[in-house]
Amino acid sequence: MSKTALIVDDSTSMRQMVGFTLKGAGFTVLEGGNGKEALSALDTAPGGTVDLIITDLNMPVMDGITFIREARRLAALRFTPILMLTTESQDAMKMQGKAAGATGWIVKPFNPEQLLKVVAKVAP
Amino acid sequence: MNVDMTMFHQAFFDEAADLLADLERNLLRLEESPEDAELLNTIFRCAHSIKGGSSTFGFTEIAHFTHGLETLLDRLRNGQIEVSRPLAQLLLESQDHLKALLDAARGVEASAPDSAPLIARIEAAIAGNGATGAETLANADHAGVTAERGPHGAGRRRLRLDFAPGAHVLQKGSDPLRLVGQFLDQVTQISVSCDASRLPALAEMNPEICYLTWQIEFQTGNEVAELLDVFEFVADESEIAVAPLEESEDPAPAPISSSDPAAGPVALKPASAPAAGRSEPSGKAETQTLRVSTDKVDKLINLVGELVINQSMLNEVVQNFTMARLPRLVEAVGEMERASRELQERVMAVRMLPIKHAFGRFPRLVHDLAAACGKQIELKMTGEETELDKTVIEMVADPLTHLVRNSIDHGLEIPPERVAAGKPEVGTISLNAFHEGGSIVIEVSDDGRGLNREGILKKAIERGLLSESDPAPSEESVYNYIFQPGFSTASVVTDLSGRGVGMDIVRKAVQSLGGSIALTSAAGKGTRFRIRLPLTMAILEGLSLSVGEEVYILPLTSIVESVRPKPGDVRRVAGQAEVAIVRGDVLPILRLYEVFGARPKITDPARALLVIVATESKKVALLVDELIGQSQIVIKSLETNYRKVEGIAGATILGDGRVALIVDVPGLIRGANMGRARVAA
Numbered sequence: 152m153s154k155t156a157l158i159v160d161d162s163t164s165m166r167q168m169v170g171f172t173l174k175g176a177g178f179t180v181l182e183g184g185n186g187k188e189a190l191s192a193l194d195t196a197p198g199g200t201v202d203l204i205i206t207d208l209n210m211p212v213m214d215g216i217t218f219i220r221e222a223r224r225l226a227a228l229r230f231t232p233i234l235m236l237t238t239e240s241q242d243a244m245k246m247q248g249k250a251a252g253a254t255g256w257i258v259k260p261f262n263p264e265q266l267l268k269v270v271a272k273v274a275p
Numbered sequence: 276m277n278v279d280m281t282m283f284h285q286a287f288f289d290e291a292a293d294l295l296a297d298l299e300r301n302l303l304r305l306e307e308s309p310e311d312a313e314l315l316n317t318i319f320r321c322a323h324s325i326k327g328g329s330s331t332f333g334f335t336e337i338a339h340f341t342h343g344l345e346t347l348l349d350r351l352r353n354g355q356i357e358v359s360r361p362l363a364q365l366l367l368e369s370q371d372h373l374k375a376l377l378d379a380a381r382g383v384e385a386s387a388p389d390s391a392p393l394i395a396r397i398e399a400a401i402a403g404n405g406a407t408g409a410e411t412l413a414n415a416d417h418a419g420v421t422a423e424r425g426p427h428g429a430g431r432r433r434l435r436l437d438f439a440p441g442a443h444v445l446q447k448g449s450d451p452l453r454l455v456g457q458f459l460d461q462v463t464q465i466s467v468s469c470d471a472s473r474l475p476a477l478a479e480m481n482p483e484i485c486y487l488t489w490q491i492e493f494q495t496g497n498e499v500a501e502l503l504d505v506f507e508f509v510a511d512e513s514e515i516a517v518a519p520l521e522e523s524e525d526p527a528p529a530p531i532s533s534s535d536p537a538a539g540p541v542a543l544k545p546a547s548a549p550a551a552g553r554s555e556p557s558g559k560a561e562t563q564t565l566r567v568s569t570d571k572v573d574k575l576i577n578l579v580g581e582l583v584i585n586q587s588m589l590n591e592v593v594q595n596f597t598m599a600r601l602p603r604l605v606e607a608v609g610e611m612e613r614a615s616r617e618l619q620e621r622v623m624a625v626r627m628l629p630i631k632h633a634f635g636r637f638p639r640l641v642h643d644l645a646a647a648c649g650k651q652i653e654l655k656m657t658g659e660e661t662e663l664d665k666t667v668i669e670m671v672a673d674p675l676t677h678l679v680r681n682s683i684d685h686g687l688e689i690p691p692e693r694v695a696a697g698k699p700e701v702g703t704i705s706l707n708a709f710h711e712g713g714s715i716v717i718e719v720s721d722d723g724r725g726l727n728r729e730g731i732l733k734k735a736i737e738r739g740l741l742s743e744s745d746p747a748p749s750e751e752s753v754y755n756y757i758f759q760p761g762f763s764t765a766s767v768v769t770d771l772s773g774r775g776v777g778m779d780i781v782r783k784a785v786q787s788l789g790g791s792i793a794l795t796s797a798a799g800k801g802t803r804f805r806i807r808l809p810l811t812m813a814i815l816e817g818l819s820l821s822v823g824e825e826v827y828i829l830p831l832t833s834i835v836e837s838v839r840p841k842p843g844d845v846r847r848v849a850g851q852a853e854v855a856i857v858r859g860d861v862l863p864i865l866r867l868y869e870v871f872g873a874r875p876k877i878t879d880p881a882r883a884l885l886v887i888v889a890t891e892s893k894k895v896a897l898l899v900d901e902l903i904g905q906s907q908i909v910i911k912s913l914e915t916n917y918r919k920v921e922g923i924a925g926a927t928i929l930g931d932g933r934v935a936l937i938v939d940v941p942g943l944i945r946g947a948n949m950g951r952a953r954v955a956a
Contacts, residue, residue, distance in 0.1 A: 161320075161324065162290055162324050162327065162328055163286050163289070163290050163566075164283045164284075164286035164287035164289075164290055164328050164331075164332065165327065165328060165331065167283050167286050168280070168283045168331065168332075171282075171283075207327075209319075209320050209323050209324070210320075211317070211320065223446070229446065229483070230445060230446070230448055230450075231448050232448040232449070233447075233448050236327075238323075238326070238327060249447070249511065252446065252447055252448070253447065253448075254447050254448035254449050254508055255449075255507065255508030256508070259327045259330060259331060260327070260330035260331040260338070261331065262280070262331075271457075272454075272457065272505055272507070272508065273448065273449065273450075273508065
């Protein structure tokens with residue numbers, strides 16, 4: 152059975168890059184342009200769950216921290232690995248994200264190899 | 276995994292352009308509402324996103340510059356720095372600079388401008404406001420987490436790891452067992468034991484809490500810090516300790532490979548990227564992309580589905596056809612027709628973008644120009660959501676800019692002059708877009724001083740466009756002189772308060788899009804330009820008509836009416852051309868067969884048909900044999916297949932396979948004006 156990843160980022164190019172990389176690694180990819188879109192994308196996922204979530208933090212409408220908190224409230228996502236996309240200047244955000252329930256983080260900028268390395272740490 | 280990152284560049288450029296437009300719009304609002312926290316957040320987010328993208332896709336120059344900008348914006352939104360006018364100016368300049376950097380990265384501009392002076396000013400702005408000067412921006416490219424490195428070349432050591440995961444790691448999506456497995460993958464395992472002594476009785480156990488700890492004895496030649504990288508995400512809440520094993524003489528105990536506790540995690544094996552599939556991934560290759568809302572795509576897919584169903588229906592009917600099934604066939608064909616027409620409309624809609632893409636540049640333009648000429652201007656924009664063909668939007672932006680610039684430069688008065696004229700100090704420029712019939716109308720209007728009618732008249736007489744003995748031309752036609760090529764010269768600029776500079780170029784641009792432009796003006800009240808554009812450039816609603824054996828197409832938008840004249844309605848003005856009197860208007864008659872050198876069936880105007888066509892400034896009556904009917908015409912360019920022919924806008928292929936020429940009405944009338952010379956090829 153194929154693995155599914157949900158990518159949440161308001162940047163299309165970022166979604167494309169992460170999505171492309173994950174597809175190469177055998178994931179089926181769902182996308183959302185912000186937390187709210189991501190939550191509705193989850194409704195379309197089989198069983199309302201995915202195997203991995205990668206989310207940006209700074210987003211309009213619903214930011215990443217709120218999204219992580221909302222996602223963790225859903226029974227289907229209680230143990231799903233959630234990775235945050237952060238920048239080196241966002242240590243405080245990293246802590247907030249962890250507190251909200253994030254599993255780990257990827258520091259921008261990253262290339263596909265680095266991304267897959269981090270993904271391998273958390274995703275089955 | 277070798278991914279060619281250039282394949283994402285176009286998407287990055289597209290979204291960076293959007294972000295920059297957002298940035299600009301919000302920066303312009305910043306001066307008015309410097310306290311708006313949401314606004315500051317949005318501005319920060321724009322810069323932040325550009326930085327993230329540019330660093331990811333390898334545009335270090337942009338990333339470096341944006342990093343400084345982001346730091347400044349962060350201070351702004353945290354209230355550490357207050358918004359001031361010079362600061363707002365600096366931010367706008369930074370936005371311009373970013374745009375230039377992006378243009379250079381795209382290859383639109385040859386070289387990138389130097390960022391150093393602006394970076395220095397940004398740093399000064401950051402440092403000058405109580406922030407710790409210690410934090411420099413110099414190491415912007417510094418990548419986040421770097422593990423400490425021990426002394427190199429430690430050789431193969433025997434070590435012991437104690438790993439007690441935090442109680443709540445499971446709830447954060449981490450799997451300790453998995454991490455242990457990953458750790459073991461990197462080392463030579465000696466022994467692994469799991470301590471379950473803290474596990475409570477089943478009734479008391481919370482399955483979401485981690486009670487287990489691990490002890491791992493292992494051998495490795497690698498850096499410990501590197502090995503522990505797998506625990507990065509749980510390190511904060513877990514206890515992780517590595518200590519050397521007491522030296523035993525046992526040189527190398529056989530690895531206990533059978534008892535793999537993690538059931539062998541499978542390393543992700545990414546398929547190599549299909550980078551070779553792309554022809555020119557150099558990033559410089561300017562492929563035009565179009566972002567389409569998923570909504571539109573969904574509708575298309577839906578329709579294609581319908582079409583497929585229709586087709587199979589048709590197949591079924593045709594295969595077992597008997598005359599009894601004719602109604603069924605007619606119905607199926609009807610369905611097919613409906614679906615394909617709708618598909619055509621939807622596909623056209625894919626190319627449609629809201630006109631705000633063209634309007635977007637004006638707030639900044641007005642802001643800058645107003646400051647430069649000491650005027651106060653309010654810009655009002657309505658109908659920004661009106662959709663228009665992408666090409667049209669791109670090509671209409673320049674003429675629009677020209678009109679707005681003219682309005683600011685010459686139309687609007689300076690505040691004292693306005694007050695003296697009893698008008699509010701703040702002048703208004705309005706951009707308004709809306710649908711009207713089958714076309715889009717864009718209006719550019721100002722409440723300035725209006726055009727100088729006398730000045731234009733004088734100039735027109737000077738240039739011989741009009742003779743003094745002529746009856747006074749109508750208001751409208753006077754103003755239309757400003758569209759004459761070369762009509763405005765430097766002297767006119769002052770004489771006519773500058774209106775009309777390059778107006779012929781504006782008109783040409785609009786006409787090349789199949790549109791028309793007209794204007795109205797009232798002294799002391801203002802001027803309004805009205806640009807009418809076709810919805811799309813590829814399809815037109817046309818009226819086909821016959822002249823002899825030939826079929827010509829007239830764009831429906833240019834047709835006023837068609838009449839069969841009474842014998843008395845057609846006259847020959849002494850020594851001059853033929854005219855027809857239609858509803859009191861005296862219209863010149865243009866015999867289409869003469870113009871195009873065709874052989875007509877009918878030459879007597881009283882038996883032929885007159886089709887009245889109009890441009891914004893002129894009406895003429897075209898003499899044709901008869902009308903065939905109205906239909907949607909797919910325009911094929913004559914220029915790309917043959918050469919440009921004056922008076923012909925293009926060609927199309929008729930249902931029976933014949934080629935019909937599409938008449939370019941403005942071109943035809945222009946040609947007719949030039950002493951009724953033949954305009955045919």
